[in-house]
Amino acid sequence: MHATGHDEIEECSLMRSLLFVPGDSAKKLEKGLASGADILLIDLEDSVSADRKEAARKIAADFLLAHRDHASPRLFVRINDLASGLADADLAAVMPALPEGILLPKSNSGKDVTRLSVKLSVHEARAGVTEGQTQILALITETAVGTLSAASYPDASKRLIGLSWGAEDLSAAIGASTARDENGRYTDVFRLARALTILGASAAEVAAIDTVYINYRDDAGLAQECRQAERDGFAAKLAIHPAQIPIINEVFTPSVEAVRHAQAIVDAFAADPTAGVIGVEGQMFDRPHLRRAERLIARAASIA
Ligand code: COA
Numbered sequence: 231m232h233a234t235g236h237d238e239i240e241e242c243s244l245m246r247s248l249l250f251v252p253g254d255s256a257k258k259l260e261k262g263l264a265s266g267a268d269i270l271l272i273d274l275e276d277s278v279s280a281d282r283k284e285a286a287r288k289i290a291a292d293f294l295l296a297h298r299d300h301a302s303p304r305l306f307v308r309i310n311d312l313a314s315g316l317a318d319a320d321l322a323a324v325m326p327a328l329p330e331g332i333l334l335p336k337s338n339s340g341k342d343v344t345r346l347s348v349k350l351s352v353h354e355a356r357a358g359v360t361e362g363q364t365q366i367l368a369l370i371t372e373t374a375v376g377t378l379s380a381a382s383y384p385d386a387s388k389r390l391i392g393l394s395w396g397a398e399d400l401s402a403a404i405g406a407s408t409a410r411d412e413n414g415r416y417t418d419v420f421r422l423a424r425a426l427t428i429l430g431a432s433a434a435e436v437a438a439i440d441t442v443y444i445n446y447r448d449d450a451g452l453a454q455e456c457r458q459a460e461r462d463g464f465a466a467k468l469a470i471h472p473a474q475i476p477i478i479n480e481v482f483t484p485s486v487e488a489v490r491h492a493q494a495i496v497d498a499f500a501a502d503p504t505a506g507v508i509g510v511e512g513q514m515f516d517r518p519h520l521r522r523a524e525r526l527i528a529r530a531a532s533i534a
């Protein structure tokens with residue numbers, strides 16, 4: 231079963247766009263429902279000021295209770311990080327309302343994901359629901375040690391379905407005044423963080439999710455960044471504004487042509503099961519290409 235990894239492929243494939251919504255804004259939460267995002271990330275962390283944390287917990291829980299039976303978008307909550315002193319109160323407020331998942335910010339290693347998983351088990355037992363049903367996403371490059379621990383996520387928790395990265399907190403952590411150079415290109419540390427996220431997610435067999443594009447009126451810039459992310463192995467992208475969702479969904483939905491091509495590769499291997507390498511349409515494909523083709527087809531099927 232592990233040889234093919236089909237289970238992981240299915241589970242990590244149900245997302246293209248993840249929209250952050252400040253948890254203290256009932257109005258934006260309602261708007262997020264109609265945005266077309268695959269996942270709403272109800273935020274209790276950076277977009278909520280200290281004096282609004284308690285209000286945000288209540289608004290988030292009420293929203294979850296009102297909408298948890300909706301099939302789409304899936305509702306996740308970004309809690310405050312495990313060192314903030316706020317995470318337990320966040321979980322106590324939202325877990326009885328059964329979010330589909332929790333986004334852990336400032337994760338320092340797979341151990342943080344394991345710690346969160348144990349906490350979730352306690353809340354699931356209290357709520358009388360199946361242990362393990364609450365999924366986990368983690369932001370792994372918001373601290374220096376977190377970035378350097380990108381390889382620590384395999385076996386952290388079965389709940390883990392994706393890893394993402396962030397430039398804002400890492401800039402602050404390392405003392406960089408900006409994450410991009412004068413041409414708009416991420417500087418080395420941030421390109422490293424981005425690459426480590428792709429590798430860390432691949433090692434853990436979960437989805438790699440690209441970070442936010444903060445210029446939310448620049449559709450062309452967003453589309454370009456989405457295409458680069460998709461090319462480099464990301465399966466999805468974080469969003470901060472509803473206008474970004476159609477652009478992200480389009481780029482991360484495999485095209486008819488891409489699905490057809492992937493199917494041709496799968497069919498060719500199926501016709502010759504012992505082959506290590508085959509030719510399709512004048513190009514060579516070996517076993518890693520087969521896995522990539524299967525992933526793409528699974529991703530397309532989960533969207534359809
Ligand atoms: N989720 C849901 N609705 C949103 C939204 C979001 N992330 N961002 C904007 N909207 C709504 C606005 O409320 C507005 O609704 P209205 O037309 O009913 O008034 C509409 O979309 C258009 O918004 P706009 O006027 O273009 O932007 P804004 O000035 O209201 O908001 C931001 C700009 C950046 C403050 C807002 O997009 C936002 O809060 N983003 C999320 C920030 C966040 O969560 N950050 C943490 C992760 S980095």
Ligand code: MG
Pocket residue numbers: 276335372396398399
């Ligand atoms: Mg942050």
